[in-house]
Amino acid sequence: MSEKVKVTIDGITVEVDNGTTILNAARQIGGDIVPPAMCYYSKLQGSGGKCRTCIVKVTKGSEKDPRPMPKLVASCRTTVMDGMEVLNITSPEVLEARAGVVEILLINHPLDCPVCDQAGECDLQNLGYEHGLQKTRYEFERRTFERIDIGDKIQLHMNRCILCYRCVFTADQITNKRVHGILNRGDHSEISTYIQQAVDNDFSGNVIDVCPVGALTDKTFRFKNRVWFTKPVDAHRDCDHEKCSGKVTLWYKGADVLRVTARKDQFGEVEDFICNTCRFDKKATADWVIERPTHIDDTSVIASNHYETLKPLHVIQPNEALQAANEIELHKTVKY
């Protein structure tokens, strides 16, 4: 079953391996026709099928059975068939359904983007910007939870969660022991740690990176700065943890590293998971070998004032003789 099959997505034909999902086939083509994905994560087994933002219309099932599929299907869970024809952005029906999905996802979302640290790199924000309405039609009380500390480094804002289960899969598959999961069912379900038990293992910090919204955020970066004022730089170090590659993105503000995250690819998924030592404890330039400024997509707000030519960061050494000579002039310009 390893022969290639042909699939046409929005009129673009691509040959993929048998057993590939429609979403991954679209990602092989790339560009605008890639359906957005909030819960599917290529590095996590079993993820996907929960958020329904990746729905597409299948107008022709396969070469053998050319009937269309009766309903819109989740492209992350539907595998391709030979001769399948799929419509994504060229079908108004899909776009309308996707706008509906976004509206449902936002029903219980607090819309506190001005406060949220994820704003600027939030998948839900991008999705809402592209497909959502200008204002909410929901007029009832939103579900609210108290915010929870998962350990001393991770902050859980359950209000913002869209229940994509990515963090649960991460904790299951990347870390060796899962101590947080989903409690309750349906509308009442919530991510929680049992009895506030600290998630305490070497890779727990990765739940921050996989979270598509601001539900899991870095507590060491909490309210430090807005993402778009920081300058992302690719860097690496020799991490002594055997599973950690040590390849990260450093987020600079001036000469300080405010935050360390894993590197993300064009679909917003991390390339390599990193360990907690790299993420939380190594926040000095001296710990890292800087490679280059991170590539930021032009459509991202982080791209404002972001230049991708490598210039070493300025380190201004105070020259005391010069400062003494100009003390009066300096005093006129400095407020405090």
Place this chain on the structure above:
Amino acid sequence: MESLSNKKKVLEQKPLSFMERMYLPAIAKGMGITISHLFKKEATVRYPEVEREFSTNFRGMHSLKRDENGKERCTACGLCALSCPAEAITMIAAERKPEEKHLYREEKYAATYEINMLRCIFCGLCEEACPKEAIYLDGPIVPADYLRKDFIYGKDKLVEAPLEMKK
């Protein structure tokens, strides 16, 4: 050179007539105009004691607003600083403590908020960008000063006075 519009008019200077050569009637006429202006309505006002009425869309000094309970509205989201074409706005955010609930509206607030009035071009984009209706350019003309550092306005000058102090 040939004129482009063909509307060139050559001035001719006639010799002065007798009346003109006497000068005195012209001086009397000029003084008449000058003195008549003493009794007309003044065209100027004595700023800064008197101020003219501003147009409704005048953009003056910024003020950071409070909500109906007197809490500061600004959550230091940084959108004003992002939209500012002159990069005049800087801020540092902080987390609200439980005992400060009556001071700030949301869990994050601006611990310092500075606008460099020398950089500001009063375009009003910060006002447009603000999602919390926290900043408005509804103040007076920014006063002149002597030192550059005095043009960096902090929260002490920008935040509205609390409700009870406002009468």
